Amino acid sequence: MKSETREESGALIISFEGDIDLQSSPEARKALLEAVGKGMAVLVDLSAVDYIDSSGVASLVESFQKAKTEHHKFILVSVSDSARRVLELARLDKVFTICGSISDALEA
Amino acid sequence: MDDQLNDIVTRETETTKDILTLLADMGQTFAATQDIEASLQYAVEHIAKYVGAEAGSLFMLDDDETHLYCHACYGDVDIVGVEIGADQGIVGHCVQNIATEIVRDVTNDTRFHQGVDDESGFVTRSILCAPLSVKGNCIGAIELINKSSGDGLFDTSDLTLLSTLASSAALAIVNARMAEKLVEQERVARELELAAEIQRSLLPSGNEGLPVWGSNIPARTVSGDFFDYFELEDGRIVFNLGDVSGKGMNAALLMAKTSSLFRCLSKTIEHPGRLLGRINTEICETSTRGMFVTMVGGIFDPTTGRLRIANAGHEPPLVRDVQGNYRAIAAEAPPLGIVDDFSWENGFPVTTIDLDGGAFYLFTDGVTEGYVEDGVELGVDGVQKIIDESSTESINLQLERIVASVFGSGIALRDDLTVLGIADDLLKRPVSEDNDPTVGEKAVGDASHRQQFASLTTNSSPERLRMIRSMVTDGAKSLGFSNEVIQDLILAVDEACQNVIRYAYGGKHDGTMEIVLFSDEDNLIIEVRDQAPHVDPATIKPRDLDDVRPGGLGTHLMNQVMNSVEYLPLSEEGGNILRMIKIIS
Numbered sequence: 001m002k003s004e005t006r007e008e009s010g011a012l013i014i015s016f017e018g019d020i021d022l023q024s025s026p027e028a029r030k031a032l033l034e035a036v037g038k039g040m041a042v043l044v045d046l047s048a049v050d051y052i053d054s055s056g057v058a059s060l061v062e063s064f065q066k067a068k069t070e071h072h073k074f075i076l077v078s079v080s081d082s083a084r085r086v087l088e089l090a091r092l093d094k095v096f097t098i099c100g101s102i103s104d105a106l107e108a
Numbered sequence: 109m110d111d112q113l114n115d116i117v118t119r120e121t122e123t124t125k126d127i128l129t130l131l132a133d134m135g136q137t138f139a140a141t142q143d144i145e146a147s148l149q150y151a152v153e154h155i156a157k158y159v160g161a162e163a164g165s166l167f168m169l170d171d172d173e174t175h176l177y178c179h180a181c182y183g184d185v186d187i188v189g190v191e192i193g194a195d196q197g198i199v200g201h202c203v204q205n206i207a208t209e210i211v212r213d214v215t216n217d218t219r220f221h222q223g224v225d226d227e228s229g230f231v232t233r234s235i236l237c238a239p240l241s242v243k244g245n246c247i248g249a250i251e252l253i254n255k256s257s258g259d260g261l262f263d264t265s266d267l268t269l270l271s272t273l274a275s276s277a278a279l280a281i282v283n284a285r286m287a288e289k290l291v292e293q294e295r296v297a298r299e300l301e302l303a304a305e306i307q308r309s310l311l312p313s314g315n316e317g318l319p320v321w322g323s324n325i326p327a328r329t330v331s332g333d334f335f336d337y338f339e340l341e342d343g344r345i346v347f348n349l350g351d352v353s354g355k356g357m358n359a360a361l362l363m364a365k366t367s368s369l370f371r372c373l374s375k376t377i378e379h380p381g382r383l384l385g386r387i388n389t390e391i392c393e394t395s396t397r398g399m400f401v402t403m404v405g406g407i408f409d410p411t412t413g414r415l416r417i418a419n420a421g422h423e424p425p426l427v428r429d430v431q432g433n434y435r436a437i438a439a440e441a442p443p444l445g446i447v448d449d450f451s452w453e454n455g456f457p458v459t460t461i462d463l464d465g466g467a468f469y470l471f472t473d474g475v476t477e478g479y480v481e482d483g484v485e486l487g488v489d490g491v492q493k494i495i496d497e498s499s500t501e502s503i504n505l506q507l508e509r510i511v512a513s514v515f516g517s518g519i520a521l522r523d524d525l526t527v528l529g530i531a532d533d534l535l536k537r538p539v540s541e542d543n544d545p546t547v548g549e550k551a552v553g554d555a556s557h558r559q560q561f562a563s564l565t566t567n568s569s570p571e572r573l574r575m576i577r578s579m580v581t582d583g584a585k586s587l588g589f590s591n592e593v594i595q596d597l598i599l600a601v602d603e604a605c606q607n608v609i610r611y612a613y614g615g616k617h618d619g620t621m622e623i624v625l626f627s628d629e630d631n632l633i634i635e636v637r638d639q640a641p642h643v644d645p646a647t648i649k650p651r652d653l654d655d656v657r658p659g660g661l662g663t664h665l666m667n668q669v670m671n672s673v674e675y676l677p678l679s680e681e682g683g684n685i686l687r688m689i690k691i692i693s
Contacts, residue, residue: 019577022606023570051577053602054661082595089599089668090661 003031009106011073012038015045020056029059036067036074043105047078052086064096073097075105130154131276138280139287147284149180151277152250156182159270161252161262163230167192167199168240168248176200176248183253185228202237202249209237210267234261238274242282250274300329300357307360310367312337319410319536320345321504322528323511325521332359333472333526334367343410346374349470349528350403351422353443358399366391366401366444379667380405380418381455384444388420388456392448400445404470413463413532418456420444423473426492429466432499434492437461460671463532467503469495471510474523478514486514503531558628561586568609568619568638573602576623580634583625587632587692596669597632597690603662604636604686612640612684631671632690639683643675 001024002017012035020028035042044060046052060076067074076098079087087093099105134151141147148166156164163183167176176199178190195204201219202209214220214232225232236252252270255262307330315321315337322335332355337347348370352359369387377383384405391401404425406417417425421443424436440457461468471491480486491510498506507527514525562583566572580601584594605621613619619640626633666673672689 019574021570021573021577021602022609023573051598051602053599053606054665055606057661085592085595086599086665089596089665 001028003028005031005035007040008102011041011043011106013043013045013077013102015048017048019051020049020059021051021053022055025053025055025059028056029062032059032063033066036063036070036072039070039072041073041075042067043073043075043077043099043102045077045102046080046083049080049083052083054086054090057086057090057092060096061092073108075099075108077102077105127158127273130158130273134273134277135280138284141284144281144284144288145179148281151280152180153182155250155270155273155277156252158273159236159252159266160256161236162254162256162260164250164252166240166248166250167203169194169203169246176203179248183230185230187228190227198235198237199249199251202239202251203246206239206241206244206246208239208267208271209235210262210264211235212261212263236262236267236270238267238271240274240278240281242275242278245282247278247281250277297329303357303360304329304331307331307334307364310364311335315504318345319503319533320347320408320528320530321502321507322347322349323507323526325511325515325525327474327521327524328355330357330360331524331526332356332363333474333524334363335470335526335528336367336371337528338371340375340407345408345410345530346378346406347408347470347528347530348374348403348405349422349472349526350401350444351472351474351524351526352401353399355524362391362399362401362445366403370403370405374405378407379455379458380407380416381441381458384418384420384441384456388444389448391445400443402439402443408468408530408532410533410536411538413465413534413537415461415463415468415530415532416458417461418458420456423471423476425471426469426488426495427461427463427466428469428492428495428499430464432496436488463530465532465534467495467506467532468530469507470528472524472526474521474525475510475514475527478522478525479517479519480513481517481519483519486510503529558626558631558633560624560626562625563623565620565622567617568613568621569617570606570609572621573605576605577602579623580625584632587627589632589690589692593690597634600666600669600673600688600690601634601636603666604634604688606662607643607686608636608638608640608684612638612643627692630692632692634688634690635676636686636688637683642682643684 001020003014005012005014014031014035016028064074076096078101079098084093087096097108099108134154137150138147152164152166163185165178165181165187168179169176174194176192176194178187181187192200194200198209198211198219211217211220212234214235233254237249239246240248240250250270254260255266311324312322318339320337322337324331324333324335332352335349337345339345350366352362366387369390373386374383377386384403402420402422404417404419404422406415408415417437418441419437419439420441421439424438427435427437437459476486476488476491478486480490494509494513495506498509507529510527511525515521562579564576564579577598580598581594584597589597601623608621609615619638622637624635666688670688671691674687676685676687
């Protein structure tokens with residue numbers, strides 16, 4: 001898994017690539033929580049995620065809850081099919097705000 | 109005796125009008141009363157005055173007939189509330205023998221109980237006492253003390269007069285008491301009717317557009333049976349039917365509790381086995397000893413015809429396939445509310461059934477043990493016969509016929525009647541999706557001709573997960589699964605391995621993990637084995653879905669994507685085996 005964080009229009013965009021599994025999810029979690037800790041809107045780009053497991057989903061949930069309590073936006077962007085499938089199975093597709101593109105998310 | 113009679117006749121002639129008026133007034137007072145005590149007071153006052161006594165008191169037996177209580181009195185001294193033994197004194201004597209008593213002069217009579225005088229300071233010289241009795245049943249007595257005229261002593265004509273008045277008072281009191289009981293009964297009946305109304309409101313009111321229908325007819329006002337169904341947002345239908353042990357109000361209350369728990373919890377716990385397990389825990393925690401609930405809970409997907417049910421000690425439901433063959437689904441768990449065993453926390457056993465255009469019938473024993481017209485029990489055979497005869501009709505009509513065969517037989521219901529049915533309509537299948545031509549609960553995975561076609565043994569390190577995923581991908585591809593299903597299989601195996609790493613080995617990376625893939629004609633069987641200490645499956649239970657927090661998600665995902673996920677019985681050699689099955693379509 002690779003991750004990259006950049007700032008754009010007052011939001012932090014964090015992009016993941018590859019597999020977010022038990023091995024890589026601690027790293028993903030660290031990156032997500034760091035981004036949320038900056039006190040800005042966080043957009044998580046999941047377009048290049050080939051696989052995400054429950055530990056990866058748990059990292060997203062934890063970061064989402066932290067952002068929510070601090071009243072910052074936390075949006076999942078361009079969710080790949082396999083990631084979307086797991087979110088649906090976990091019935092979390094209705095919990096997260098999910099946008100089709102970065103520009104949609106920035107306007108949301 | 110003749111003298112006495114003459115005396116009465118003389119007095120009666122003089123005062124016939126008065127005594128008739130008194131009797132009529134007394135009767136009316138009791139008949140119209142909302143307050144029997146006030147009427148007793150009215151009676152003792154008027155009788156004492158009429159007979160011409162200085163004082164009078166009315167004693168009534170208590171419920172267990174061991175004591176006499178003074179309920180009303182007349183005269184200078186108030187002894188209301190005074191209690192004496194049921195056989196004490198003149199009053200006790202009178203009540204025990206149901207006979208009038210006269211003590212012309214108390215100084216000459218040893219039966220006189222000095223106690224009341226000592227308490228009241230009254231000086232008793234002469235006593236009359238007559239039982240309050242109706243048809244040999246004595247409820248108390250009226251005692252008069254000291255004639256207010258002449259020598260202050262009563263004579264036998266006074267006694268006969270009192271006796272007449274007492275009989276009539278007794279009848280009036282008994283009638284008033286019966287009326288009071290009737291009013292109370294009516295009040296209870298009204299409250300039962302209100303309870304029944306609340307109960308009816310707990311049942312679903314219609315089945316508009318849904319392929320499910322149910323009916324409940326209580327044997328008494330309130331019911332110990334219940335059923336429910338409702339549609340989830342995604343179109344699946346959650347349903348239940350249950351029977352609380354016993355009848356009457358206690359059963360009705362437990363029914364209300366159980367059906368409410370089901371309705372509430374079923375919105376967050378979709379797995380019928382875990383749902384019933386959870387309800388069991390709740391009922392065990394608070395239920396009255398000796399009461400239990402048999403229940404079937406389940407979920408039906410009209411788009412696939414697949415039904416998943418858990419049966420807690422309930423009469424086996426029937427599945428009727430399109431050819432008209434029946435299969436009974438026996439209970440695999442005990443009734444709810446008996447034992448809260450930790451092993452059920454992970455769920456009661458669940459049976460998966462593919463209706464494939466057939467129908468599913470649930471009923472209580474009030475139906476199968478109910479009498480039909482000729483006075484014999486309907487029985488499961490009878491239920492099947494009715495269904496066969498009406499199989500072309502709607503599920504509503506079929507069930508109505510079953511109910512009518514018992515309810516309309518003219519023989520009183522022995523027990524509450526409750527039925528629920530689900531009809532699978534093949535036309536409801538989405539056109540594009542391929543149906544799972546599945547095998548239902550046929551002993552999947554246990555088939556002897558299964559073949560192992562891939563396996564991998566590795567250490568319990570997260571680094572190995574990627575390798576395991578690619579092994580599963582290759583294996584599943586060879587069985588012709590679609591890419592979407594392969595994604596699901598990968599997820600399930602990956603989550604199973606994570607559980608081994610995180611829970612069985614507690615995060616240690618040097619344990620052994622073995623993943624084995626088998627197949628038989630219908631199924632892909634995946635076993636994940638480890639050499640770790642036994643894991644209590646209950647500790648890796650899935651989370652409730654409304655509980656949005658990290659963790660506990662893996663087991664839920666496995667259950668979602670696989671047709672079956674189970675820990676095999678623990679072996680002597682140690683280690684855990686998780687077996688997951690996916691039906692090959």
